[in-house]
Amino acid sequence: MARIRVLVVDDHRIFAESLAAALAAEPDVDVAAAGSGPAALRALERAAAEARPYDVMLVDAELGALATGGAPALPAPRPQDPEAVDGIALVAGVRAARPAVRSVVLAEKDDPHCAARALQAGASGWVAKDCSLQRLLTVVRGVLRDETHLPPALLTGVLRELTATRKHRTESEQLVESLTPREREVLRCMVAGLGRKAVAERLFLSPHTVRTHMQNVLGKLGVHSTLAAVALARRAGVGPAEPVTARLAGDVVERGGQLA
Secondary structure, eight states: OOOEEEEEEOSOHHHHHHHHHHHHTSTTEEEEEESSHHHHHHHHHHHHHTTOOOSEEEEETTTTHHHHTSOOOOOOOOTTOGGGOOHHHHHHHHHHHOTTSEEEEEESSOOHHHHHHHHHHTOSEEEETTSOHHHHHHHHHHHTTTOOBOOHHHHHHHHHHHHHHHHHHHHHHHHHHTSOHHHHHHHHHHHTTOOHHHHHHHHTOOHHHHHHHHHHHHHHHTOSSHHHHHHHHHHTTOOOOOOOOOOOTTOOOEETTEEO
16 A cells, blocks of 8 residues: 655644654554644655655645744745744745645635735645644645645635636736846846845946846836845746856856946
8 A cells, every 4th residue: 555644833732742643543654743833844755865855745724823823924935944844934935846746725714815825825725723633644645646636615715816816916017127238237246145245246246237227227117225126026926036156168148238
């Protein structure tokens, strides 16, 4: 009998242990529990190293809320910074690093906005925490067949959220496409959090030239601050500039707007 390896990730210890015990009673399920995002990442890494990878990860939608005293903010997924991982960011990080692992989000209440974000992050399912064990097992086995599971009552709301998100993304993409290649490069540096001086050093431009490019970026995007420009860029799928690496001899670079 092929066994399903499941990792429960929830910082509510009693719930996590109870769910793990219930799943372990199934003849074809092996289960372990982790109490935080970092602990989950360590468990996934250890299992992969032992050639016994997990198949499904069940993640608390409000992972991290106990530590913050409320619902956590949703940072951009950064699997390289595990201490910043909440439930949805964990799903996104695992999806990027270990695409074979299917993620199912466990929620206290149905929330179309949060469910849509979970699906965008790579989750394969959204299940109420108070659902029956049989329902949960159906979802677990279903996602392993590449099915996506949502409660019927959530479907309309989630589709509305995804449509709205796509509309905003399309508008943002069109604005970003209006930028010149150099302006897009400057925007990526802004997304990476670089200031004017750092951008100038990175792109071999004068601070004055960078200032002009930044003003042009803000104007073309129709925003009035770097923060707003970065938010719009994120919606359009613009990632941060890559870390600086040594340039090969003979590269053509631009200095102060002039080719060297």
